[in-house]
Amino acid sequence: MSKVVLITGGSSGIGKSIGEYLMTKGYSVFGTSRNPEKYKDSKFPLVTLDVTKPETISECIREVLTQAQKIDVLINNAGAGITGPIEEIPEEEIKRNFETNFFGPINVIKAILPQMRKQESGLIINITSIAGYMGLPYRGVYSASKGALELITESFRMELKEFNIEMANVAPGDFATNIAAGRYHAPVKTGSPYEKSYVANLKMIDDHVDSGGDPKMVAEIIAKIIETPKPKIHYKVGAFMQKFSIVLKRVLPDKVYEKILSNHYNI
Template identity: 70%
Template sequence: MSKVVLITGGSSGIGKSVGEYLTQKGFTVYGTSRNPEQYKNSMFPILRLDVKNKDSITETVSYIIKKEGKLNVVVNNAGAGITGPIEEIPETEIKANFDTNFFGPINVIKAILPQMRKQQSGLIINVTSIAGYMGLPYRGIYSASKGALELLTEAFRMELKAFNINMTNVAPGDFATNIAAGRYHAPLLDDSPYKKTYGKTLELMNEHVDAGSNPNMMAEAIFKIINTKNPKVHYKIGEFMQKFSIVLKRILPDKLYEKLLMKHYKL
């Protein structure tokens, strides 16, 4: 019998690639979107779900369990980008980003855990980011939300061991997706003290996304994780230098690493 997989944010980008790959491998896949009617030609069903709405989460999870009788794998992929000088990002936008990138996955996990406990099995894969391993200039809020999810997973894993439920993080680097189009950009203000440096960094970030890796790399990685008996705590998926940046942070003095980041972002 095929495993049943729920992928939040499964209508485009990484989520779509993962869903299509797993469908081709024989999995029963359900993706989600806030506007599922726009994706009627999807290879797998796209259900309505907004990770910022608990009722929406409960309704969709209940539908899948009622229809399939089980839920084996959940990929917490829905996320939102945000850029800007921390000083100038409105508090409402900061909270909205954490609602999507941090509290959203928590509420999805809470909704599916009773079923996984009942099954005495399950796998939860939280899609974080290599940016979550370091505080990046003008991406500080995004780094913080993804870093928080990384740490949450470490704690959650230990709490779920007794129920035979596995949880892991998959941190992608830059992939060629539409995340840049959907993220919140703090405006480049003419009178801002950050105008010059923020403008240059914004251009560099967009170049990285446009020249990013093929999302199929993430799909293949997640397929392998699902077929791994004891998944690791953390996985990093992306170009060598992006993954190596995490190693450098671990071994270099803080100020030297900071200088390297500032040089990279031309600050």
């Protein structure tokens, strides 16, 4: 039997690209969406799931198991963007972002682990972000939520080792998807001390996404991980300079690295 793959947030963007690519490799793919009925042209089945609502997580897993009898691979892809000066982002929006980007994946993992233990095997891939390796201006909340998911994966891996369940992170850089359309933007406040800088950086952030690479690159990395018996902990995929920025942070003094980022963002 082909491996069964469940992808959260599979209706568009990177999740859709991953699902369509894995189908060409012979995998049995299920995606999720909060509103599957809106995507009748999906090339693979979409199951209702909202990662912020635990009852939908349990129901989704039951439905996939009813149809496929197993789940070999979970890809935690569902996520949300957020931008703004941290001082001006409403607390409820910060919490909402962590509910989607951090607590959501954890709850999906918790719900699927009993099945993977029963199978005595499984692979969980968390889609994080290169932004999760550094605190970026006006993207601090997003960086923090994705960075938290990166770190907790390291802990999960050690706890799950005895059950033959593998886990890995894939951190994409900027890719041409519709993430900007669904991102929460803290409103630009006239007279705010951040107004000029935030407006300029908001345009830069959106331009980076619009000119990003083909999300198929992420799908190809995912396929290689699934085919690897013992995957690494961290994978990065994106433009050379985006990946190299992580190396620079590791080797440069903190203030030197901060200066480079500040210059890049004209701060």
